[in-house]
Amino acid sequence: TLTILGSINADHVISVPHFAKPGETLTGHHYHIAYGGKGANQAVAAARLSDEHTQVNFIGCIGDDDLGRTMKNAFEQDGINTQFIHQIAHQTTGIAMIQVAASGENSIVISAGANGCLDENIVEQSRSQIEQADLLLMQLETPLPAVIKAAQIAKNNGVKVVLNPAPAQKLPDELLANLNMITPNETEAEILTGVKVTDLESAVKSAEIFHQKGIETVLITLGSKGVFVSHQGQQEIVAGFKVNAVDTTAAGDTFNGAFLIALLDGKPLQDAIRFAHVAAAISVTREGAQPSIPTRAETLDFLKS
Numbered sequence: 001t002l003t004i005l006g007s008i009n010a011d012h013v014i015s016v017p018h019f020a021k022p023g024e025t026l027t028g029h030h031y032h033i034a035y036g037g038k039g040a041n042q043a044v045a046a047a048r049l050s051d052e053h054t055q056v057n058f059i060g061c062i063g064d065d066d067l068g069r070t071m072k073n074a075f076e077q078d079g080i081n082t083q084f085i086h087q088i089a090h091q092t093t094g095i096a097m098i099q100v101a102a103s104g105e106n107s108i109v110i111s112a113g114a115n116g117c118l119d120e121n122i123v124e125q126s127r128s129q130i131e132q133a134d135l136l137l138m139q140l141e142t143p144l145p146a147v148i149k150a151a152q153i154a155k156n157n158g159v160k161v162v163l164n165p166a167p168a169q170k171l172p173d174e175l176l177a178n179l180n181m182i183t184p185n186e187t188e189a190e191i192l193t194g195v196k197v198t199d200l201e202s203a204v205k206s207a208e209i210f211h212q213k214g215i216e217t218v219l220i221t222l223g224s225k226g227v228f229v230s231h232q233g234q235q236e237i238v239a240g241f242k243v244n245a246v247d248t249t250a251a252g253d254t255f256n257g258a259f260l261i262a263l264l265d266g267k268p269l270q271d272a273i274r275f276a277h278v279a280a281a282i283s284v285t286r287e288g289a290q291p292s293i294p295t296r297a298e299t300l301d302f303l304k305s
């Protein structure tokens with residue numbers, strides 16, 4: 001069993017010729033809603049990439065609105081156990097308003113909504129899903145106190161804790177000490193350790209700082225270059241797969257969900273990384289967050305070819 005705790009967001013995306021100036025009314029095109037949120041993306045990845053033996057639980061918050069209920073239904077369709085998706089009264093579901101300019105740049109405004117309500121109380125109400133899990137996966141798009149508390153509950157019950165520290169923020173040692181694994185990208189690793197990760201040597205330095213805080217396994221994702229892994233004195237870069245990237249949104253989320261499913265399947269670290277690289281590589285060949293995440297069958301087919 002994998003339990004994921006984190007954010008649920010709907011991205012409202014519109015293409016614009018240029019960003020609207022103050023007072024300007026602009027006509028956009030290609031408006032669509034794409035389901036995202038790091039917690040939800042990772043849960044969807046885990047569910048699509050798991051076989052029938054692994055249960056994926058998701059602890060998160062939606063608002064009291066149709067959007068939230070529709071998203072919750074979609075998670076169920078993907079095979080996620082949604083029993084502990086809490087609907088928060090008088091709140092809206094988390095959203096992002098994204099303008100994509102013709103130049104390719106984007107401009108994003110976020111409303112945390114129900115995600116901001118994922119507090120220690122919600123964690124307490126969801127305790128059974130943490131205690132029963134083999135692994136707990138979290139990110140930093142929901143308030144930190146709940147992440148700290150969930151990690152503590154997991155640790156007390158022998159559940160391994162994995163943190164994808166995104167978006168990066170400074171973290172207290174009491175949280176770091178309860179983590180078994182951390183999966184930052186290069187930017188996040190730099191913010192958390194102060195070491196700019198540019199090559200193997202700097203990655204080793206950054207990982208050492210995480211190890212000193214008590215974290216056994218450090219994975220630094222390197223975009224198209226793959227991932228740096230440091231575990232029990234072994235340190236190496238495992239290259240990713242070359243694909244024609246069109247949209248890297250949710251690449252890291254797909255990687256994290258896939259990687260943990262592969263570990264729960266009993267795969268050794270390197271094989272689990274390869275499986276996650278394939279899933280993430282497929283996701284970057286497609287547009288959007290959750291729509292881009294492949295299934296287990298697609299991923300296994302790619303591995304065979």
Ligand code: ADP
Binds near residue numbers: 222241251252280281
């Ligand atoms: P994040 O999305 O969190 O910034 P990264 O950009 O480091 O994470 O990417 C995470 C993983 O996604 C990589 O380790 C790799 O497996 C895959 N990936 C990302 N970008 C590409 C790419 N251009 N081509 C192939 N795989 C990619």
